[in-house]
């Protein structure tokens with residue numbers, strides 16, 4: 001059974017539709033990436049999936065009792081507020097210190113427990129947000145451009161961690177990214193959105209689709225070659241994938 005099924009979804013603001021007639025499915029354990037230009041409705045689609053935006057048409061069905069973890073695009077914390085990572089992670093539901101440690105380890109940031117939130121680098125901050133999303137052992141992890149502001153090696157390392165989390169926990173991932181060339185190797189399926197679904201399929205199929213190239217140009221040719229090179233072999237998802245981090 002799919003974790004989430006979106007059927008003929010239309011959502012918008014003040015009577016103006018920004019996403020029209022979208023079908024989408026996320027199955028257990030798969031990584032699905034949504035790409036699309038600015039303003040194409042990616043965040044609105046994700047907000048509808050988490051129930052924060054009501055459909056004007058169509059419907060969204062979730063597996064009963066589905067545990068979801070959400071990593072937002074950005075989160076503002078008052079820099080003058082003294083709050084440690086542990087306190088931040090324990091805030092919502094009074095989690096134990098061990099649970100915080102485990103989540104930080106899964107997020108690839110095992111040493112940050114006592115760090116001040118205001119002293120974290122951009123990459124560390126995103127790892128902490130990932131840890132927070134992992135606290136309730138989600139079956140579905142939702143990421144909204146979770147690497148915004150990170151440099152390319154930082155983004156690539158983050159997405160390698162996401163792949164490792166999937167391998168370790170078996171969770172499915174639905175994520176938004178501008179950087180198809182960075183997330184390609186971490187994605188099973190890609191959906192290209194521009195108000196509606198322009199094209200979808202494996203990363204290689206989408207990167208070479210005329211609809212995708214019309215939106216993003218042909219500059220992904222090199223990335224596609226890289227992807228093909230990297231994927232000229234079988235994956236062992238059970239193996240640690242972060243040796244290069």
Ligand SMILES: Nc1ncnc2c1ncn2[C@@H]1O[C@H](COP(=O)(O)OP(=O)(O)OP(=O)(O)O)[C@@H](O)[C@H]1O
Pocket residue numbers: 013018036037038039040041042043044045
């Ligand atoms: N709260 C809101 N009220 C009114 N319009 C909104 C609201 N949020 C988004 N929109 C509009 O909906 C459209 C889609 O926005 P959305 O944020 O979903 O796109 P996006 O693909 O995630 O963009 P980006 O890549 O820039 O983050 C945009 O035209 C935006 O201005």
